[in-house]
Amino acid sequence: MCQWVTMLSQLRRIVKDVAQEPSLEKALAGLVRNVKHALKTECCSVYLADYDAHQFTLMATDGLNPAAIGKVTIGFSEGLIGWVGQREEPINLAQAQQHPRFKVTPEVSEEQFSAFLGCPIIHHRKVLGVLTIQQAASRVFNEDEESFLVTLGVQLASVLANAEMRKGSAGSAAPRQQNSQLQGLIGSPGIAIGEGFVLQPASDFDAISLKQSDDPEKELNRFFRAVKVTKAEFNRLAERMNGHLPADALAIFDVYHQLLDAASLGSEIEAQIKQGWCAKSALKLVVERFARQFDDMEDPYLRERGTDIRDLGQRVLNHLLENEQKTLKLPEKVVLVAENVTASMLAEIPRQQLVAIVSLKGSVNSHAAIMARALGIPAVMGVDELPLMQWQGHQLIVDGYHGQILVAPVEAICQEYRQLISKDAELSARYRAELHLPAGSACGQTFNLMVNSGLALDLEVTQSEFCNGVGLYRTEYPFIMRSRFPTELEQVELYSAVLRPYAGKPVVMRTLDVGGDKPLPYFPISEENPFLGWRGIRLTLDHPEIFLVQIRAMLKANIGYNNLHILLPMISDLAEVDEAQRLIRQAWFEVDDEFNGEGIVSKPKVGVMIEVPAIMYQLPELARKVDFCSVGTNDLTQYLLAVDRNNPRVGNLYDALHPAVLRALNQLAQQAQGLQFPISICGELGGEPLGVLILAAMGYQNFSMNHSNLAKIKWLLRRIDLSELRLLLPEVLACHSPKQVRVLVQRFLDQKQLLNQLRA
Numbered sequence: 001m002c003q004w005v006t007m008l009s010q011l012r013r014i015v016k017d018v019a020q021e022p023s024l025e026k027a028l029a030g031l032v033r034n035v036k037h038a039l040k041t042e043c044c045s046v047y048l049a050d051y052d053a054h055q056f057t058l059m060a061t062d063g064l065n066p067a068a069i070g071k072v073t074i075g076f077s078e079g080l081i082g083w084v085g086q087r088e089e090p091i092n093l094a095q096a097q098q099h100p101r102f103k104v105t106p107e108v109s110e111e112q113f114s115a116f117l118g119c120p121i122i123h124h125r126k127v128l129g130v131l132t133i134q135q136a137a138s139r140v141f142n143e144d145e146e147s148f149l150v151t152l153g154v155q156l157a158s159v160l161a162n163a164e165m166r167k168g169s170a171g172s173a174a175p176r177q178q179n180s181q182l183q184g185l186i187g188s189p190g191i192a193i194g195e196g197f198v199l200q201p202a203s204d205f206d207a208i209s210l211k212q213s214d215d216p217e218k219e220l221n222r223f224f225r226a227v228k229v230t231k232a233e234f235n236r237l238a239e240r241m242n243g244h245l246p247a248d249a250l251a252i253f254d255v256y257h258q259l260l261d262a263a264s265l266g267s268e269i270e271a272q273i274k275q276g277w278c279a280k281s282a283l284k285l286v287v288e289r290f291a292r293q294f295d296d297m298e299d300p301y302l303r304e305r306g307t308d309i310r311d312l313g314q315r316v317l318n319h320l321l322e323n324e325q326k327t328l329k330l331p332e333k334v335v336l337v338a339e340n341v342t343a344s345m346l347a348e349i350p351r352q353q354l355v356a357i358v359s360l361k362g363s364v365n366s367h368a369a370i371m372a373r374a375l376g377i378p379a380v381m382g383v384d385e386l387p388l389m390q391w392q393g394h395q396l397i398v399d400g401y402h403g404q405i406l407v408a409p410v411e412a413i414c415q416e417y418r419q420l421i422s423k424d425a426e427l428s429a430r431y432r433a434e435l436h437l438p439a440g441s442a443c444g445q446t447f448n449l450m451v452n453s454g455l456a457l458d459l460e461v462t463q464s465e466f467c468n469g470v471g472l473y474r475t476e477y478p479f480i481m482r483s484r485f486p487t488e489l490e491q492v493e494l495y496s497a498v499l500r501p502y503a504g505k506p507v508v509m510r511t512l513d514v515g516g517d518k519p520l521p522y523f524p525i526s527e528e529n530p531f532l533g534w535r536g537i538r539l540t541l542d543h544p545e546i547f548l549v550q551i552r553a554m555l556k557a558n559i560g561y562n563n564l565h566i567l568l569p570m571i572s573d574l575a576e577v578d579e580a581q582r583l584i585r586q587a588w589f590e591v592d593d594e595f596n597g598e599g600i601v602s603k604p605k606v607g608v609m610i611e612v613p614a615i616m617y618q619l620p621e622l623a624r625k626v627d628f629c630s631v632g633t634n635d636l637t638q639y640l641l642a643v644d645r646n647n648p649r650v651g652n653l654y655d656a657l658h659p660a661v662l663r664a665l666n667q668l669a670q671q672a673q674g675l676q677f678p679i680s681i682c683g684e685l686g687g688e689p690l691g692v693l694i695l696a697a698m699g700y701q702n703f704s705m706n707h708s709n710l711a712k713i714k715w716l717l718r719r720i721d722l723s724e725l726r727l728l729l730p731e732v733l734a735c736h737s738p739k740q741v742r743v744l745v746q747r748f749l750d751q752k753q754l755l756n757q758l759r760a
């Protein structure tokens with residue numbers, strides 16, 4: 001047990017050291033040294049894969065001939081190293097040189113070693129390299145040694161995944177090679193060229209990537225300024241606390257002062273800056289080193305001092321970042337890059353300047369991606385190979401069609417992409433030219449095309465005359481943008497602003513759907529499984545004071561317009577519908593009473609979102625309780641496939657065109673038709689060309705989508721004969737994979753010469 005605790009902390013330390021060392025060569029040199037020491041073996045080496053040359057290169061060794069580093073290469077199908085890579089599993093041999101796969105490589109001088117343990121380093125199914133330990137004695141490495149190396153390999157994989165980026169960078173501020181390409185997930189289609197602009201929610205050492213500077217003088221001055229402000233802050237705090245805290249507790253401020261002094265931490269940081277690190281990096285290096293030394297101490301009092309050092313460092317960092325943020329100029333064309341793009345971040349950037357979004361976390365149908373689609377700008381999600389700050393200031397091409405990003409592209413490439421951007425603009429103009437026409441198919445079937453609203457209201461309102469209403473107003477966005485719950489009066493104003501421009505057309509307002517990946521900043525919820533937790537109706541029914549105020553505000557805003565419909569999110573149980581209906585009735589009586597029963601407060605239609613699979617099987621009961629239902633394909637896909645819509649690791653499994661999802665949607669359409677239960681689609685699938693065609697073939701006629709998709713979908717539907725699509729449907733439903741579905745429907749579109757008109 002104890003031995004495992006030591007091993008775990010050794011592992012953690014080794015991986016952290018590699019992650020924090022900006023030079024890959026130095027990181028790997030430290031790695032092999034530390035592993036050799038931890039396992040008390042005689043040799044440790046690391047080989048990295050080069051997929052262009054189909055070979056592994058010896059990158060670091062402690063035990064083999066150091067002159068071979070960077071020179072010795074082994075083909076993917078050669079020797080024991082190649083074999084480990086091919087088999088994708090550890091190979092443990094007592095007498096390596098007797099093995100038929102052993103290849104003599106004289107340059108490495110390994111004659112003295114008999115025992116060999118090689119372990120692959122694999123990231124996202126791709127072998128990045130091989131880690132080996134060797135020993136003179138002829139013995140099989142024991143289970144502890146083997147599992148240590150396997151665990152290390154797994155942990156190192158994501159750290160080494162950005163090895164490409166770090167290769168040769170030696171911590172420079174511009175680590176990217178020209179024209180390098182990063183792959184993420186498609187968040188929102190389209191192409192844009194702009195400059196990376198990083199927004200960080202809060203300063204945090206983990207988010208700081210190490211950078212060097214060529215102006216130590218300037219960095220020193222920045223550091224001294226931040227120290228000065230931090231000291232003044234301590235003086236203010238000490239003064240405020242004087243009399244409230246005992247003298248020994250107040251003494252901490254003196255300690256902080258001393259630590260910041262030139263003779264202590266301060267001098268170490270200065271030394272790092274003089275060695276070429278920028279102020280933030282120097283601070284991070286020193287604070288983390290000192291804090292770790294305290295963390296490792298036996299004495300609990302001293303161990304606690306690690307926390308003090310981090311607190312102190314955090315304060316200085318805050319002031320360094322404050323100054324930095326003040327001096328950062330917003331580029332003309334902003335590609336917003338953030339760990340997690342939030343609605344409030346979007347609000348910080350003027351709409352005309354924002355050309356694309358890159359979110360390091362999140363996936364295809366995260367709300368950041370949906371927001372990008374609402375804004376009609378490309379987005380790439382889940383592309384976290386590069387540390388956040390390294391995106392700052394680089395020219396980026398964001399290709400939202402393929403989920404790719406080109407960093408620092410050469411001019412010829414930019415030229416090509418500019419042509420694609422203008423072709424896209426031409427196509428958009430073609431769709432917009434038909435926006436005023438009615439929504440219907442070539443064979444005469446009419447459709448209700450509505451918009452999803454809540455974020456980009458100004459844009460959505462301009463389309464009010466070209467659509468059949470609002471099929472989904474996500475009320476949570478205005479809640480997220482505030483620092484407290486909006487009052488009833490504020491909500492009345494918000495909702496009137498949506499109901500008014502759509503007077504005479506239905507507006508479906510969804511009650512607050514927070515939780516999952518939409519937290520309220522002023523009501524944090526910490527859960528192991530947020531998408532299976534306290535979300536949507538579950539939360540608001542537990543807080544009737546929030547629910548009632550919202551419904552009252554909706555009812556009041558509806559006076560004079562009478563176009564309000566209320567939609568309940570995340571319903572998984574019929575009792576939730578009953579309880580919500582009871583509260584809606586209560587709110588109606590209250591509001592009606594406030595208006596002296598004059599009869600001006602109308603009773604809106606109430607509907608339920610079909611997004612939890614369970615409720616699909618209770619449709620007849622549901623149809624008796626509410627007026628309509630709306631299918632949230634985003635969540636329905638997530639819950640049917642058991643794939644977190646926000647997790648890029650499983651992003652490739654999240655696909656609304658999965659045949660199982662399509663079959664569920666087909667059954668729903670048929671059932672709703674049999675029950676004469678009004679049904680619409682408000683998930684993203686209804687705003688995608690392939691999705692809307694399949695859904696139309698199933699019989700869906702009401703679609704609500706991001707306003708930026710409206711013109712394109714209307715244009716497409718006008719060119720489709722439904723009888724032809726219906727013939728295709730059985731084939732689509734019989735497909736085995738989303739890929740097959742895509743091929744089938746794309747072929748159909750190609751035959752109609754529509755495919756090449758859907759994007760550049």
Ligand code: PEP
Pocket residue numbers: 370472474513611631632633634635636682683684
């Ligand atoms: C859905 O789940 O499909 C939906 C429309 O709601 P949201 O994306 O806001 O969860």
Ligand code: MG
Pocket residue numbers: 569611632634635
């Ligand atoms: Mg949903």
